[in-house]
Amino acid sequence: MKAIQTFSVMAILFSFTSQVEAKKVNLRYQLKAGSQFRLEQIITEDIEQGSEAELMNSKSINSTTYEFNVAEVSANGDMKIDVALKAFSIESSGPQFGDMKYNSIDKTAVPDFASDKAVLLDQVYSFTLSPLGAITDIKAPPGILEKMRKILEDAGVAKFGFDIEAGIKEFEGPALNKTLKLMLMPFPEGGTEVNVPWKMEIESHPELMVSNFLLDMKLIRSSGTSSEIEVSAKIGPKNNMPAKEMFGMKYSFEFSGDRSGSLVLEPKTGLSTKAEFKTLLKGAIIISSSQNTIPTSIPMTIRATEKITKL
Numbered sequence: 001m002k003a004i005q006t007f008s009v010m011a012i013l014f015s016f017t018s019q020v021e022a023k024k025v026n027l028r029y030q031l032k033a034g035s036q037f038r039l040e041q042i043i044t045e046d047i048e049q050g051s052e053a054e055l056m057n058s059k060s061i062n063s064t065t066y067e068f069n070v071a072e073v074s075a076n077g078d079m080k081i082d083v084a085l086k087a088f089s090i091e092s093s094g095p096q097f098g099d100m101k102y103n104s105i106d107k108t109a110v111p112d113f114a115s116d117k118a119v120l121l122d123q124v125y126s127f128t129l130s131p132l133g134a135i136t137d138i139k140a141p142p143g144i145l146e147k148m149r150k151i152l153e154d155a156g157v158a159k160f161g162f163d164i165e166a167g168i169k170e171f172e173g174p175a176l177n178k179t180l181k182l183m184l185m186p187f188p189e190g191g192t193e194v195n196v197p198w199k200m201e202i203e204s205h206p207e208l209m210v211s212n213f214l215l216d217m218k219l220i221r222s223s224g225t226s227s228e229i230e231v232s233a234k235i236g237p238k239n240n241m242p243a244k245e246m247f248g249m250k251y252s253f254e255f256s257g258d259r260s261g262s263l264v265l266e267p268k269t270g271l272s273t274k275a276e277f278k279t280l281l282k283g284a285i286i287i288s289s290s291q292n293t294i295p296t297s298i299p300m301t302i303r304a305t306e307k308i309t310k311l
Contacts, residue, residue: 023194025222027187028131029270031070031079037271038086038311039183040065047094048301049285058094063087065311066183077131083176084124088117112155119147125176133186133270138173145171183272183308185217185229185263192219202233202259215259226273227265234258235281255283255302263308275308 042063049056065087071080089103090113102114110118123144128137148171152164188198197218214233221228235257244251261277281302288295 024191025193025219025227026191027219027227027265027270028077029079029129029133029184029187030077030131031073031081031129031269031271033070033073035070035269036068038065038067039272040309040311041179041183042307042309044305044307046303050298050300056095058092058096060090060092060094062091063089064179066179071126079129080126081129082124082126083180084122085117085120086122088114088121090114090117115155116148116151119144119151120171125173127176127180129184131187131270132189133184135177135180135184138177140172182306185272187270188217194219194222220262222267224267227267228262229265230260230262231277232258232260235279237283249287249289251285251287253283253285253300255281255300257281257283257302261306266310271310272308273310275306277306279304279306 040063042061045060045062047058049058064085067084067086069082071082073079087104091101093099097113100111100113102111104114104118104121123141125141126137126139127135129135145168148168149164152162152167186200192198195218197216199214200217202215216232218230219227220230235255237254237256257280259277259279261275263272263275265272279302281304282300284297284299286295286297
């Protein structure tokens with residue numbers, strides 16, 4: 001009788017454990033060799049700068065479309081992928097640089113402000129994507145760094161304090177890596193449960209000098225056709241950062257704010273079919289020069305929206 005009771009207890013425990021495990025959703029990238037897809041990213045940014053008495057507004061809308069081709073898939077599921085920029089558009093307005101507008105559909109003439117982006121059209125990078133979304137082994141196309149160096153040198157940016165070598169190095173992989181991390185988010189090891197949050201570290205923005213921050217991720221809905229994830233984060237300033245120098249002036253930023261959004265995934269592939277993120281940063285830009293002994297603090301508010309769509 002005791003043995004039967006023990007068996008019954010074990011059966012109940014096994015049933016309970018199975019139910020708990022069934023709640024786990026394994027989010028993974030499962031792309032097949034030979035598959036192809038396109039992702040469009042649209043970033044809209046509104047900037048308010050100055051006091052109410054002298055408020056300057058500027059706005060920009062940047063659109064990019066990337067084409068991905070899965071070259072091969074290893075035995076452990078790692079995917080080697082080729083990616084190329086296939087289209088882009090730039091539109092901005094503001095008192096600093098005036099109105100600028102260009103779409104890569106126009107092949108007749110490329111304005112100077114779009115020349116670096118235009119060089120990247122149809123240039124094939126490669127990288128490896130793990131099933132959990134780790135991005136490694138980014139390889140730049142041959143000759144791209146030399147092309148970027150010529151564009152930056154011809155533009156004469158060095159005389160304004162721009163570090164050409166550092167700028168070129170971004171095109172070796174870091175710039176693409178930042179874009180890929182927005183389009184291909186990492187997943188938690190071992191899966192996740194609905195409404196059970198996990199965290200993902202986001203790299204700091206070097207220009208705005210905000211610190212690395214943890215993005216709170218939460219699966220709020222999952223089915224055989226789609227999964228929806230909500231994200232949120234608080235962003236703080238990066239302390240003890242040296243001021244940058246340009247045009248004979250030193251400047252630094254003091255920003256803090258928040259980020260929120262959501263994305264919808266295809267369970268079969270792990271790809272995001274649509275995503276939208278909103279970022280709000282408030283603070284000031286601190287400017288000093290040899291002529292001004294007292295630094296000038298200019299209030300600034302940045303509102304950005306990023307939309308990613310699988311075409």
